[in-house]
Amino acid sequence: MAKILVTGSRGTLGTRLVEVLKYRGHDVWEVDLQHYLGDKYIRADISEYRQLERVFEQDYDYVFHLAAEFGRINGEHYYDTLWKTNVIGTRNILEWQLKKGFKLVFTSSSEIYGEAIEPLLTEDLPLKKTIIQHNDYALTKWANEVQVINFEKKYESPIVRLRLFNAYGPGEYYHSYRSVVCLFIYRALQGIPYEVFEGYYRVFMYVDDLIPTIANVAHNFKPGEVYNIGGTEYRSVKDLSDLVLKYTDGNQKLVKYLPEDKHNTVSKRPDISKAKADLAHNPKMLLEEGLPKTVEWMKKIYLTEKRL
DSSP: OOEEEEETTTSHHHHHHHHHHHHTTOEEEEEESSOOOOTTEEEOOTTSGGGHHHHTTSOOSEEEEOOOOOOHHHHHHTHHHHHIIIIIHHHHHHHHHHHHOOEEEEEEEGGGGTTOOOSSBOTTHHHHSOOOOSSHHHHHHHHHHHHHHHHHHHHOOOEEEEEEOOEEOTTOOOOTTSOHHHHHHHHHHHTOOEEEETTOEEEOEEHHHHHHHHHHTTTSOOTTOEEEEOOSOEEEHHHHHHHHHHHHTOOGGGEEEESOOTTSOSBOOBOOHHHHHHHOOOOOOOHHHHHHHHHHHHHHHHTSOOOO
16 A cells, blocks of 8 residues: 555545545545644645655655645635645645655646636646636636646656545535535525525535545556546536525525626536546435535534533
């Protein structure tokens, strides 16, 4: 088995990835900004090069780079932190890769497809046409991919890129910069109004359909490849909201329907055939199955009475 470092290991996806990699027998090390007690955990800020010296005192076979500032609104409100963490942080990881020689798995985002209006988003699309990203988060993720491409060309750095599409599920704790599923569920449970843009479509992917695919890169690592990692269920954001209200017993009056979000793409539907072929990606969980599981988890976290 491999010795693997996971950056952003205490995040929503990082926590689950660490569990799966350990279950498969890998020697897993972690780095994150949170205060956390663990024999193989190192607290460090990836945007600070010298803080990573402790992390890379030892060698790794793979580094799964998940650490990032996430979200469009977060990127607008804290653009300086976003750019420093995502762009400088990723550059630091790439520099350490040159020194240490590990294989790198970089997690990108569907946001890099920006204004693309193609009915099916293929991995080669950004290199075939000019795409304008709508927000700073998307811009940083595309900047990251260009950084990766440059290091691959200049230094033959072995890197795989994964573009994630709308993952959701238990383990995502609420704050105002979270994913749309988390936002809708929490606000419906708490009776907080929220907005839904009509005519917008997405694929939604349950976390248990995503994490095994990410982990599979260690078993079939193809340097230079990029993969769309998304679900097969293509639904409107209004459909999502309606289901959330159903499973939370939420009040329809909470929802304000709007025609357009100028900072977001109307439709994002990925071609996931490469991920199916190379990484055994096999998304199966429908919203009608995954949402109730997520709702029940969030009820336990946020509605259970706290005992003194």
